[in-house]
Amino acid sequence: MVSVTIEEMPMDTRKKSDYQPSLPERYHLSDEDIYEAMKEIPGYLDITLGDFKELYQIACRCALQRIAKSVTAGDIMTRDVVTVKKETPLLDVAKLMADKGVAGVPVIEEDGMVVGIITERDFLVRMGALGTKSFMGVVENCLVGKGCVAAPIRAQKAADVMTSPAATVKAETISLDISNLFRERKINRVPVVDNKGRLIGIVSREDIVHSPLISKTF
């Protein structure tokens, strides 16, 4: 995030020209656009420019809500999920995550039931990450102390560090609810499970951003 968005600025410091309209308003039509369109349609249209604009904005908001509701976890999830078992040694977990370039892996039982999830943060916390439990927290701890900060967890297994139970969603959970879950739980990915709790996929924040239904529409 490079710049501070207008929404984060206190209301009273906003100049009128800085006003950032809500999404439907941002796609708004000018009176001239509507005037030109009306000229193209033969016949007298019994509606004012203002009424049309209002209709358009409300319709646009309805459309956005409908689209947000029509995209489900099943549409956008990654089906080929990197997973570990409870007894997987942490060294193997770390190696797997590094090899596959993933920042989180669900921990599953033999039958595919999701019992937890391990993310970079679970490692960082146990490596003495300070403050916001970020990688820079580990660096800070490293600079202060001595030796490998991962040493204390070298012998541990997946079950020892995983977050359990993990938040999960169903294939039919709508993307809007997943976005809210990410924000509320401060998480970046969520396993998708079937009715019996068995893993069928995973949705990350990236999957939501790249959701084809959303990017195609806008």
Add this chain to the structure above:
Amino acid sequence: MLKEYFNKMKGTTKSPPAVSLAEIGWSWVGAFLGIAAVASLNYKILENSDLVLIIGSFGASAVLIYGAIKSPLAQPRNLLGGHIFSAVIGVACYQLLGSHMWLASSVAVATAIAIMHVTKTLHPPGGATALIAVIGSAKIHNLGYLYVLMPVGLGALIMLLVALLVNNIPQSRRYPEFWF
């Protein structure tokens, strides 16, 4: 608050664009034929009878059903429903409140608008149809509730028929947008 109130009177938007020459031409043709149909029947055939087929509000209907054919107000449901409901209300008001003409007139028009809203048949000329039933000539008054069927119902039906025939001739026009 007062400033806000007066600010509303400024308006917020500009008027819609003018229509094409073809649109003007077809509006003229439609209105000519529609009014000619009811007027000729009225003046050629019913001249010496007690019956009427043309009333002033048909001029207003012509504006909508030949000149603004996409308008919801100009659709068959509105044209027929608006005239017929308003006619009933107009006759009833004259017969019940006719001794106070000012009251009969105002109640007729106001109630006609309300009923047209309720029945989703808003058609501005309906207000005139209700008013004519009250203030109209002795000939109109003598019709009683026949006023609803003729001139109002039959006249509106004839004008609708002309609208269907004429408005669908040019490629750029179609009528109606919906029936009911």
